Amino acid sequence: MIECVDSARASTPEARASGVRPWHGYGLGLRTEHFDAVLNEKPDVDWFEIISENFMVAGGKPRHYLDEIRARYPLAMHGVSLSIGSTDPLDLDYLHELKQLARQVEPIWISDHLCWTGNGGINSHDLLPLPYTEEAIAHVVSRIGEVQDFLGREILIENVSTYVSFANAEMEEAAFLSEIARRSGCRILLDVNNIYVSSRNHGFDADAYVAVLPAEKIWQIHLAGHSDYGDYVIDTHDHPVRDEVWALYARTLERIGQVTTMIERDDHIPALAELVAELDHARRIGESVLQPARAACA
Amino acid sequence: MISLDPLEQRFLAHVRGGAEFPRAWCAQGRVDSDIGLSIYANAYSARLCEALESDHPVLAAYLGDALWAEFCSGYIGAHPSRVRSLRHFGAQVPSWLAQQKSFADYPAIAELAAFERALLDVFDSADGGRGDWSELQSLDPAAWPGLRLKFHPSVRLLPTTTNAVEIWRALKDTQSPPAAGASSVPARLLWRDRERISRFRPVEADELVALRSLLSEQRNFADSCEQLAVTRAADEVPALALGFLRQWLDEGIISQLDIASDGAPAPR
Numbered sequence: 001m002i003e004c005v006d007s008a009r010a011s012t013p014e015a016r017a018s019g020v021r022p023w024h025g026y027g028l029g030l031r032t033e034h035f036d037a038v039l040n041e042k043p044d045v046d047w048f049e050i051i052s053e054n055f056m057v058a059g060g061k062p063r064h065y066l067d068e069i070r071a072r073y074p075l076a077m078h079g080v081s082l083s084i085g086s087t088d089p090l091d092l093d094y095l096h097e098l099k100q101l102a103r104q105v106e107p108i109w110i111s112d113h114l115c116w117t118g119n120g121g122i123n124s125h126d127l128l129p130l131p132y133t134e135e136a137i138a139h140v141v142s143r144i145g146e147v148q149d150f151l152g153r154e155i156l157i158e159n160v161s162t163y164v165s166f167a168n169a170e171m172e173e174a175a176f177l178s179e180i181a182r183r184s185g186c187r188i189l190l191d192v193n194n195i196y197v198s199s200r201n202h203g204f205d206a207d208a209y210v211a212v213l214p215a216e217k218i219w220q221i222h223l224a225g226h227s228d229y230g231d232y233v234i235d236t237h238d239h240p241v242r243d244e245v246w247a248l249y250a251r252t253l254e255r256i257g258q259v260t261t262m263i264e265r266d267d268h269i270p271a272l273a274e275l276v277a278e279l280d281h282a283r284r285i286g287e288s289v290l291q292p293a294r295a296a297c298a
Numbered sequence: 299m300i301s302l303d304p305l306e307q308r309f310l311a312h313v314r315g316g317a318e319f320p321r322a323w324c325a326q327g328r329v330d331s332d333i334g335l336s337i338y339a340n341a342y343s344a345r346l347c348e349a350l351e352s353d354h355p356v357l358a359a360y361l362g363d364a365l366w367a368e369f370c371s372g373y374i375g376a377h378p379s380r381v382r383s384l385r386h387f388g389a390q391v392p393s394w395l396a397q398q399k400s401f402a403d404y405p406a407i408a409e410l411a412a413f414e415r416a417l418l419d420v421f422d423s424a425d426g427g428r429g430d431w432s433e434l435q436s437l438d439p440a441a442w443p444g445l446r447l448k449f450h451p452s453v454r455l456l457p458t459t460t461n462a463v464e465i466w467r468a469l470k471d472t473q474s475p476p477a478a479g480a481s482s483v484p485a486r487l488l489w490r491d492r493e494r495i496s497r498f499r500p501v502e503a504d505e506l507v508a509l510r511s512l513l514s515e516q517r518n519f520a521d522s523c524e525q526l527a528v529t530r531a532a533d534e535v536p537a538l539a540l541g542f543l544r545q546w547l548d549e550g551i552i553s554q555l556d557i558a559s560d561g562a563p564a565p566r
Contacts, residue, residue, distance in 0.1 A: 053383045058451065059425035061494050081382040087303040094382055119306040123379040124313055125345050125387075126338065128306075136302055164334035165325040168299045203328035232329040234337060 021219055024074060024108055026279050026286070027262035028272075035065040037272040039072070045276060047074040047108060049262050053081055055105075056097045070105055076220070076262075077107040078189075081123075084143050084157070085116035085130045095150050102151065108260075109219065111156035111189045114140070114177060131166040132176040137183070144184035156219055157181065158189035161197040161226075161235035172204065174212035181217045188213060190259070191222035192249045193235060200233040206248050207255075215256035223249060223282060224264040238267035240278055246285060253289045261286065313342045314378060346374045349384040354391065354414045356469045360407070372398065385422075391415065406478040409462035413486070416454045420488045420496045424451035426553040428492060433555055434543060441557045443520035447512050447546075448554035452490035455501070455509050458483065463498070485509075489551045497549075504530065508542050 025046030030038070038048070048069065055066050069075070081094055102110060115127040130136050148154055159177055171179075181188050190213070199206040223246075225239030241249075241263065253259065261282050265275060300323055312319035312335060324331035347370040351358045358366045373394055379387045392412035395401045401408065428450065437445070458481040465475040483500035487509070491497050501509065504526060511522040519539070526535045546552050 053385075056383065057385070057422035060420075060422040060452070060490060062422055063425070064494060085302075087306055091382065116306055118379075119303075119310045121380050122310065122314070123382060124310060124342055125349075125379060125384055126313070126341055128309065128313070128338065131300075131302065131305060133299075133302070139302060163329060163337040164331055165327055166300075166305065167323055167325045168305075169325060201327060201329045201334070232333060232337070 021216060021257075021259065022108070023258055024076075024260040026283050027076070027260070028275055028279060029078075029262065029264045029266070030069065030075070031265070031269055032062075033269050034272045034275075035061075035069070038069055039065075041272060042072070043272055043276045045073065045279065047076060047260075047262075049076040049078045049264075050105070050107075052077045052079040052098060052101055052110070055101060066105070075105050075107050077102060077105060077110045079110070079112040080125075080127070081117060082112035082147065083117040083123075084112060084114065084147070085128075085136065085140050086119055087116075087139070088119055088121065090143060090146060095147065099151055102153075109156055109187070110151065110153065111158055111220065113158045113160050114180065115160045127160040129160070129162040129164055129166070130176075132169040132171050132173055134170060137176065137179050140180050141184045144180070144186050148185065154186055156187040156189040157184075158191050158222065159194050159198075160191070161194040161201075163201055163232065163234070165202055172209075172212070173198065174209040178213050178217075181214060186217075187219040188217045189220045189222060190218045190252070191224070192252055193222065193224040193226055193241065193245045196245050196248055197226050197233045197235045200228075207251055210248075210252050210255055213256075218256055218259055221249065221252070221259045221261040222264055223261065236267065237264050241281075246281070249282070250285050250289050253286060258286065258290050309338075313338045315375070343370075343374060345384075346370070346379065346387060349387050350391070353385075353388045353418055354411060356466050357391075357407070357411050357414060359469050360410060360465060360475060369395070369401070385418075388415065404478060406460040406462045406465060409458060409460045410466055412456060413458075413462055413466055416456050416486075416488050417496055417498075420452045420454055420490050423490070426450045426452075428550040429547055429552040429555050431544060431547045434547065437555065437557065443518065444557050445519040446516065446556045447552050448556060449513050449546075450489055450551050450553045452488075452496075453513065453551050454488040455506075455513055456486045456488060458486055487551070489549065492550050504538060505542055508539060 027047040027049055028045050030048040030050045037043070050066070055062055057063065079098065081091070083091070098110065113127050115130060117126060117128060118124055130140070144155065144157065157180065159173065177188065180186070195206050195209050198204070199209065223241045224235065224237045225241055226245070227234045227236045227239065263275060263279055263282065305323065308317070308319050311317035316339065319335060321331055324334070350370055350373065361369060373391060376394060377390050381387055381389070392408050392415055395411050396405070396408035460481055461476060461479045463486055465478070468475040484503055485501040485506050486498050487501050488496065488498040507525050507529070508522050511517045511525045512519070523535050523539050526538060530538060
């Protein structure tokens with residue numbers, strides 16, 4: 001278990017340079033359906049995560065609400081278009097827009113996914129699986145380096161749910177992710193639901209996966225719901241977080257300590273109050289898991 | 299050992315259109331690789347169809363399930379996404395519909411799509427200032443002939459030959475749409491108002507002449523009056539043109555009043 005610094009300290013260059021995991025509390029994905037409720041109800045949410053691409057528009061309501069909500073809450077920027085594993089050239093126009101948005105939002109951090117989304121200039125708009133090979137590590141590490149140099153900051157990279165794995169794999173996913181984080185200097189956005197989904201689909205031990213990861217690199221956790229079809233599981237983000245994922249979340253915190261956490265919901269989006277209540281469940285798990293550890297240290 | 303680039307190419311080709319992805323390249327996990335691959339392929343088409351329906355809910359209702367599915371399949375095949383945001387995936391929908399025989403025979407369909415895309419553009423186009431009547435009144439009358447208008451970035455002028463907007467309005471109100479027919483007006487004007495609400499209204503022939511001149515061609519006020527004088531008596535034109543200016547300023551669709559001296563179109 002490692003020490004965290006609070007969000008005020010985490011925002012300092014010294015804290016970022018130290019590599020000590022910052023603590024920003026419990027957040028939610030900011031969705032269009034909740035713009036007014038966020039401003040009117042002032043929910044007890046520590047921060048919101050935006051989908052960066054949704055705000056790469058010229059103006060109008062999206063930018064208006066972004067400014068209003070940013071004035072009240074810290075924001076993280078989470079992207080879906082970096083395509084860090086693609087063999088296509090990095091999209092410099094996208095990076096310019098991302099950097100411009102970051103200047104305006106001043107996010108707590110910027111994240112994207114360990115995947116590829118397109119090839120040959122064609123975008124699948126999906127988070128497609130990489131082969132866990134040395135070639136892919138070298139490719140991704142090089143590109144993360146380019147992105148971090150361009151943005152002038154380290155990014156967070158998230159593990160994705162996968163439904164296919166490749167015969168040429170030279171290692172397990174956790175080792176692949178760990179090695180990329182180690183070599184590139186990026187942090188890890190650990191999606192606990194994605195670990196669960198992939199562990200069911202590929203038959204690996206979710207706890208063993210977490211145990212392999214460098215704890216100090218894990219700066220954020222995602223929680224979400226999935227659809228269980230018995231023989232396989234799909235990451236759908238259209239349900240509340242399921243019990244088995246809450247349990248894995250609790251075991252993950254026991255292993256790695258306090259981590260900034262948020263809940264994603266992208267379909268069948270309920271009222272904001274319902275998500276805030278779900279987030280309170282994450283808080284309670286965090287407190288129940290971590291308070292005994294703090295007491296032991298006192 | 300297969301390297302990254304051909305693996306991605308073959309995988310994407312499979313996801314997009316069912317081209318074979320060698321099963322020997324897949325590891326056999328708990329989930330059969332055929333099922334795993336089908337999850338990606340299904341998600342690909344479902345996601346793109348969902349994006350199109352999100353952008354064109356009224357078009358989807360107008361076409362009905364079978365024609366909508368035919369449209370989605372045809373468009374996704376013809377226009378694989380080369381954009382980073384799904385917001386722009388359907389940018390070619392109106393032109394594609396206008397060129398496909400099965401849809402082009404019913405021009406209201408492409409115009410309905412064009413209207414929905416214009417509403418999308420109005421919604422998140424750039425912000426801009428709003429000129430007002432007092433600014434116009436403060437101008438030296440001698441400068442009026444050289445006056446150019448900078449319209450709000452959200453303004454869209456949409457020519458209409460069919461009653462697509464009436465069809466849109468009926469379906470939006472969950473009413474039965476009228477039979478497809480001719481448009482009662484030559485164009486629609488769309489914009490985002492001061493409260494960021496998207497608005498639209500019909501444009502009659504005289505106003506269309508003025509808007510084409512001042513908005514589309516970025517000509518000055520004198521040129522616009524000359525255009526109006528082609529179909530209107532000369533003594534009617536000043537009041538007509540002034541009335542349009544007043545209305546546009548009240549609606550907030552003019553961002554800026556420019557007095558250009560060189561006769562060249564002012565930059566928008």
